[in-house]
Amino acid sequence: MNMVHGLFLLAILILASTKLVMGQPSLTCQTKCGNVSIEFPFGISTGCYYAGHDSFSLTCNETTNELFSGNLQVINISLSGELRFLKSTSYSCYNSEGLTEGTSYNTRLSNFTLSSKNRFTAVGCNTYAFMTTTYGDRNYSTGCLSICDSIPKENGLCSGEGCCHTSVPKSSKRFIISSRRFDREASVKDFNPCFYAFLVEEGMFSFFPSQDLQNLRNVTEFPVVLDWSIGGQTCQQVGNTSICGQNSECTDSTTRTGYNCKCKAGYNGNPYLENGCQDIDECSTSSPIHRHNCSGSSTCENTVGHFLCNCPSGYNLNATDNSCMLKGRPEYYGWTQIFLGTTVGFLAILLVFSCVQQKIKNRKNTELRKHFFEQNGGGMLRQRLSGAGPSNVDVKIFTEEGMKEATNGYEESRILGQGGQGTVYKGILPDSSVVAIKKARLGDSSQVEQFINEVLVLSQINHRNVVKLLGCCLETEVPLLVYEFINSGTLYDRLHGSISDSSLTWEHRLRIAVEIAGTLAYLHSSASIPIIHRDVKTANILLDENLTAKVADFGASRLIPMDKEQLTTMVQGTLGYLDPEYYNTGLLNEKSDVYSFGVVLMELLTGQKALCFEKLQQSKHLVNYFASAMKEKRLHEVIDGQVLNESNQREIQEASRIAVECTRLMGEERPRMKEVAVQLEALRVTESKQLWSDQYNEPEGNEHLVGVEMLSARGDTSTTGYDSIKNVTRLHIEAGR
Template identity: 45%
Template sequence: MDHATVVRLTFVVFSMLTPFIAGSDVSSPLVLSPTCTDKCGNVNIPYPFGIEEGCYYKDQDIDDSSFNYYKVVCNDTFDPPVPFFDTSALGIVNITVETSEIRFKHDISFSCYSEGQLTLNFTNWIRAGRFTLSSSKNIFVAIGCDTYAWFTGSRFDSSRPYSIGCMTKCDDLEDTVDGNCNGVGCCQLFIPEAANDLVIEASSFGNHSEVESFNPCSMGFAVEKDEFRFYKNNLSLRAYRPQEDQGFEFRWVPIVVDWSIGTESCSAAQGSGSCLCKKNTVCYEPKNQTGYVCKCGDGYFGNPYHPQGCTDVDECKRDNDCEKSEYCVNNIGGYHCQCPKGYRGEGTKTDKCVSNTNAWLKPVIITAGGGGGIIVLLGIAFILHLKHGKRQLRTMRENFFKQNGGLLLHQKLSGRSMDALKVFTAQDLEIATNNYSDKFIVGRGGFGVVYKGILPNNQHIAIKRSLKVDPSQVEQFINEVIVLSQINNKNVVKLIGCCLETEVPLLVYEYITNGTLYDHLDDAVKASILTWSMRLRIASEIADVLSYLHSTILIPIIHRDIKSMNILLDQNYTAKVADFGASRLVPEDQGQLATMVLGTRGYLDPEYMQTSELTEKSDVYSYGVVLLELLTRKKAIANDRPEIERCLAMHFLVTMKEGRLLNILDKNIVREETIEQIQPVANLAKWCLMLKGEDRPTMKEVAVELENIKKKGSHPWNYNDRPPEDDESLLGGFQRTDTGGCSSGVESDLYDPRLVSTLEIGGR
């Protein structure tokens, strides 16, 4: 009898068994990217599992033609649709990343008899592949009064096969007891550890001839033990026996499978850079399984396999030990209780807050009454010392406030709306960062350290703490703070406010959750999410911002440190330009500024390095290097590359000149449908990298050209109207210096700008 007939006719056997349907995960799991389907029917599909190509994890040691353990097939012939694993007949009930478990639904093995003859028979085969059946959560069950059932199989390493079974006998239905699977009508066994492949068979000692009146069938199956309960009515199947014109309802039972990632250990996967355990996660190797699993660290939650890693749990919104909810302060990875001002104590349920009002008088009176005058005096002296210390701290903060331009800031803000800029106290930010704990550090740079902070209203902020400040530049700093606070552009990290009560002023920005563009390009998994269309959109957003800063606002701003590390991505992969620590305002009627050369090696404008004259075209050059990073996924400077390839800008221009652009592009974005857009973007990058600033485009021109490329798919450049003698690229002119540039004395005839519109992708 074929399997389809069995499905239609049999599961009489389970019509009286308790239905086993495990509840699906109520939380919405993180998928690899917004384009990946997160559900099949009622079942969530979290990464590393997925449905579409590119949405699930692929083992490095499995080729495309092999069975992939993380690929899910959504069968929409069912209503609702049912997910299955690739080439597997086991329907998925749910997948959990917290416990690394999968619940399948599968049918049972049985043999049914009529008048001593076998009428229906089905043997079930469960294949878990690399995954293993949970020995702690599953049991093997046999049901019947004339029954023996067994299963044979192998372990995940295929070196230790096994075979176990049990038998049941009973003479009457009344011999059995509901909920008691003790060998009379029902028996059960534990499943061996590391089992991943088993065949279950059920048979009869005497063809059920003596018990057929109340038990015509033998049954055997593996089932999740917490979901199974034996009922004596399971044996009485007469009301459900096959009739010529009747079909039967098919019932499934659940089974739990443990899953893991790949075949490598944690240390091997981390060493090769392929480990899926990312930020705020822990990697460990489960017993009796290959590979490794990831867990969120204490105080964090989410999908530990997702490139974004786990996020902080806000314990203040859950049950905690604080006396009152308003006393709870959430920290990264934890929380602490804090009494309000004017109270002392820990603020917990066991050490409650007590008012400080007149509290010091009570011990004075008691001690004085007992003749303890010395202790009273010591107590008073201690209180006075504390007050003096607080007065000194307040005086020091007032001095810092004046030194850092606080009075000037108040003067310039008088008559203006204060909504655009909040002036924080030092205590505000100390509380927000748990006194600047190292756990709160989210970034370091040449100009300072960035901390994550959480305000009392649960707003997440980023606090930039500068390494040093020039007292002579205080007025310019205050001017820049005011201007930056008034920038209203969705692609600029919003400046919320500042704190001037510390030795160096602190700037407070909105907190962006998804890391930097550099992080996403440097990580192979994250980079695979950045499709060409996403990279083109990010490039366009950055160009729009720089155009806005250079030409739209009242006082133009030169950023001076444009690089992939200073471009943040939010949860929607929208670009946010950050870190204006090196920026300069451009006074009216002044097109260039004489400044000390600052910036990052590999991104610095060579003309600016030579002349120390900062112009808007310096940002254009740095932007051109960022375009190269988006095109190639290579670092601007990499000492581990051959010398000729060490500087990305130099390597790119040489490659373009030789007609080998395809060789340097990131393979993830090279598709037949993207070539027409990649070529003009590469040409645009080349234009931005012109040696002379006057030969480069403005950022407004760059933004317009990118918009044309997005709309038309291709926008070739036309340099025919430009005099060839005016064209000079990075490849000619300046020699290598130690100030951060990476230009070289390659012959200038390597590059002819008139060839830009005719270069082809690929070698000659």
């Protein structure tokens, strides 16, 4: 059993590492090496570069501050698909007795290819040089010839006298360069003892005969341009799976297979990052490329992706040069009777045309809203809600204009969070009520079904610890869900994130655990149709101002028919919380939520994350780490020091036992969620009585706590005190709201 458990954890760690590398880079990634900037998809450490090919992984020599890709020294990376590196020259040196020394090089470029911007160059008198390149399974050769019997007089001219150059074939992944002399007479050896051949970026080498024919060997390296791209498919082939971020577009590489990304017009930044392309403020930027062209008295107004030129009152904008012209100027209006008659006639025609066009536009908008409604699952939602019972008809339908106004045009400052199912905005409705608006991230029909599933699941739930669904909007391109606003962040934020709270006491944590357990027990046992959440984690537990838990994000949930105990589904969930039995078999049942809850309970007890890659190899997974500590009787080492004290050691010990039982490898060995809720509520009641007893120091009060001792021996419910606690707890769970 331990071996199976270990193999499963190893598989999870491998998957987690893969996901980290393929995803967006961490904020801690190194962005410079010496004077060279490093931007995604390139990076130095794991998780900082795109894992489509090893060539995006770079190495920084901290001693010399030099950046390398393999054995190539990188000096510049362009997000447009170019990389520059330094390459040494090939040379041959002669004296009167013949060849004294020389070198040539054979270079492999990994997944990069040569750019057509390079020039193959040879320097020397009576010299020939050649280069062989490899493209696919074929070899190509090119070269040039340089002849002279004295030092050329003209600088900067490489035309065959002392210097020659030629173009090179692009898309080559390997090249071999060497130089030779075909005339060994001593007539040129005094001023030209050595002969050189090298690749160099066009425009980066200028020939100075008197200097280069004798001392070019002192210039050891020249810049060479390489092309790079993402993958080996076109934009059409990768579709919406490209790594291009928002406000960017995919473009097929013109120099090799694969594609590159670029920001759309009006945006600037790194198009390979999720939010890398940001709007350019043309009105305030100092860049001559992106600055506005408003002239005269016109003023610039920045808009998303563009800008407007505005004129003061009494002036009109001249579209020719974006300047302002005074109304009534003859050259602007042309005050002649012919022009006036023509204008009146044109305006009449334009008015009729506008009316017809407006009707057509209104009809198209209506059809478009209907199309979006069906595309976003409106028909599916109508069909399912119509058969789900009378309690499910109270779902408000919001308009597109209302959602835009509530989120101030989906302003970035209104974003509350982003996840696998979509983006959540803070919205303010016309009645000044604050809501949370979830903008679903849909790309295919299965995601549409998840969106409709969340509406359906939430419409079935009436519980005070479940986030309340207020309505939805389906007439937009991307569907929206409107929830009640929970203003104190998530449990993850409180334990690990930006609003980590040291005042989150054991009493708070135990109550939150009881509320979550009671909610899941209600979903499993007391809802009209049993519901399995399938993505229980601290990031999906919201907290209100009183630190009351609200279970959220039902996009992955499933309704279980009354005649079935489990479903076979595609495995879905979050690493660290995912039930290993469900992961291996694809069989989903309520014990999958029990496992996830056990991990959440461990987080509440320890204050540590479910998966932590900064830890030692054997303790990255909290479940394994916690279970080992429990077994080896060193639980005090892992419990959060902010909650552990002498008065609550028994409660923490019992809660730890419950957490371990919830995370057993086999689902049949785990308790049901209702049993977990009863035991945790019993702990809470026990703790409350203990606090009361300690406060008032009444010895006889302790007699009522005897039954709690039976919690350490599961299955024996003969004690009267325990039965009364269990009955009270069951009523709380089944009552719902």
